[in-house]
Amino acid sequence: MADYDVAIIGAGAAGLSVAAFAAQLGLKVALIERARMGGDCLNHGCVPSKALLAAARRAQQARDAARFGIRLPPPEIDWAAVRAHVRGAIARLAPNDSEARFRALGAEVIRASAHFVAPDTIEAGGRRHTFRRAVVAAGSAPAVPGIPGLAEVPYLTNETLFDLEDPPGHLIIVGGGAVGLEMAQAHVRLGCLVTVIEAAPGIAGREDPELVEGLRQALKAEGVALREGAALRRVEPDEAGGLAAVLEDGSRIAGTHLLLAAGRVPRLAGLDLPAAGIEATRHGIVTDLSLRSVSNRRVWAAGDIADPRGLGPRGFTHVCAQHAAIIARAMLFRLPAKLDYAALPRVTYTDPELAQVGLTEAEAREAGHTALRILRWPLSENDRAVAEGRPEGLVKLVATPKGRLLGASVLGPRAGDMAGMFGLMIGRKLPLSALAGLVLPYPTLAEAAKRAAGEFFVPRLLSPAAKRLAGLLMRLP
Template sequence: MTPIKTDLLVIGAGSGGLSVAAGAVQMGADVVLLEGHRMGGDCLNYGCVPSKALIASGKAAYAQSHGQPYGITDVAPAVDYAAAQTHVADVIAQIEPHDSVERFEGLGVRVITEFGSFLSPTEVQAGDHVITARRIVIATGSSPLVPPIPGLDQVPYLTNETLWQLRERPDHLLIVGGGPIGIEMAQAHRRLGCKVTVIEGETALGRDDPEMSAFVLDALREEGVEIAESAMAAEVSTTGAQITVTSKDGRSFAGSHLLVAVGRRPNIARLDLAKAGIETERGAIRVDDSLKTTNRRVYAIGDVAGGLQFTHVAGYHAGVIIRSALFGLPSKATTAHIPRATYTDPELAQVGLTEAEARAAHGDRLEVVRFDFSGNDRLIAERKARGMIKLMVVKGRPVGVSIAGPQAGELSNLWSMVIANKLKLSAVAAMVSPYPTVGEINKRVAGAYFSPRLFDSAMVKRVVGLVQRWLP
């Protein structure tokens, strides 16, 4: 065994682990990084990057068959599914060097391409190495959750890790799971010429505001995606090349391919956490507000710590613990300003509290303001003026924003900054957006909050009247 001593050991080279390693080494810490699988983790190889690349292929195909409103003759797109998957692989390949072993070794990180497991509260074994570290960060991410549906283990099925190996276009894709992953892949595959059925045990996009998710689900149904809700999968079977999913209420759904997209499970099996005195809860590593585990020398960030499972959350966590692990300063993670987005067409985004959550938390103090996308000139020009932004406000400060429509994810950036910095709506109202842009929507919804206070106020009208009498 080769002993190694270091300031900081990072276990896992996904987005969170890479951010910690890069930040720490450039600030002067001695850093060791372990990755037993693929640099870049799930986001680069199986999640955010490939899914958005395939969504882009679907958008290109859809545009060819929907040009008539713009004066362009509709044509049936000739979809080469294998070439679309090659496009996905090429996008991954373009980003890979940024997350590569070579780049991080160039920064000064010692990269060991092995999985790690704890030997003690301060020691981790990785292959032939035993690493002793002053601080340890667990950033091992998550993997697709495969539910124990009877018959599933006897049927060929896809997950977000294996979908990208597919080169034959599915004739009829069954998707078990109506969350963001399932819904994004449903629309992408429908636009690439597949029949698609989404089988959801409860409500599709059930985590989001129902008023907003309806925009997305209605759009998918209009494009021909079948979405079966309250259809809890009870059995999976095959007859020849046909796969059948039967729900608990007796409904039956048959297709050529099956994608399982029911959620994620934290990757903790290899870590031997008990030897480090690290406790878990609900299948994830237990952490406090500072992201420390029950072993005070060890942090857990991103998916493996439970909570919000997004790449940008892991990156945010990295910044939180660098302050603590490197500088010994107090630092806590919060979720109030964390955005999330579903990259369908139209998009769906949320920052902070939904309307239901805000009403439960703030009661009568809550004001809800809406602005319809039909009032945005840029989207009218592009024939995409369908959507809504909904703002939850308490005493002049937003506590949540729900957005459904084109560029919803982009629009959410501003609201994350506003909520993170506890800004009042007056700061957004004072902003000047170039005309015509989709970003004007953010200013217009802030204006919708102030309009009744200004234009429907008897006091304001009296003051204006008095001022006008006295002005020369």
């Protein structure tokens, strides 16, 4: 008889969600975690980064207050107090992910490293534990690129950035994706010099270039130095005691701190997956669309470490919750469940935020949608954005000629708050008429989404035939 019904490796967002489901069903659950409960999201990622961004936003609001007739002195940054705010946010949320909570739910929490020793056995804490089902949710780690000279200089990742006792004088960030851009803006608003080095032709390479341009200008206006299309030749110690990044064009950028934000890699090392017959690639554990291992039917994978065939890995906390729901249906209840990312949102939490749900225009065309309707509504035509002095931004919708939404891109304040509306439309295959006809409170930024959807119907409503019909109908008694 197996020791556990479900053994879960990793107490991050994905593992905790699965453990909560299984334990509350009365199953015998082992939750194995070698580091901090809550994983990357609580301790090194979503929570501390958003707390830091919140502090930075307050500083920028103080600088911008004069535009609204409010005169304030330049903000003084108390770095110790900023750090206390970040730690306080983590501490306030930590009980939700704690050992005590999951033990109270009925799970056994094992604080140890874990690895497979057989297709149905995990070794952890000096003991072997057999299982009926297992879920690998070990997450991912910051990628450390093979930059010449990196061994000669200290560097930061998101796992060490929030431990700095003093603010960076000049933070050099390698990587212009979401993490790099968020931390660039946060630190420049908190009084640091910041340079972002991106090897690709442009920052935020996955996103719609039309909206990225607006974000680029916003970051530059606040003082973030962007070096795009810049190949990094090497890093080296600097005479002033810091470090320097040397680019292929020969330019040299001296700084005090180096942050690596060049992606993430799954935490496969140490799991000994071959001992359990679990197939994996460098992208993660290979699964089908129910997140079940293709080579060991006892095992599922969830979160960043899962590599579903045909979809690939996705490194977002909300994907972890989606994975847990799929596994609950497929593993716990034996119901048909398949992963679908058609309505998956992603947000870069800069200011303005850049949100994407579904396909960008380029992705839609690559997917074979040759006939598209592209619908736009600028925030300069949104009353709330104008009233708040934030008219820069855009809602861009990608739809089929018949009015089915394929994707939505939004650049603007709190753009991520619109993502749920678009996700519901795409996920439920609602027509654009549903959004165009929605009654929204006035004035809100979401009205820009409604107006963009309404643009789909304008050519028909204002066509010559429609005008003739309206004229004829007006003659009726």
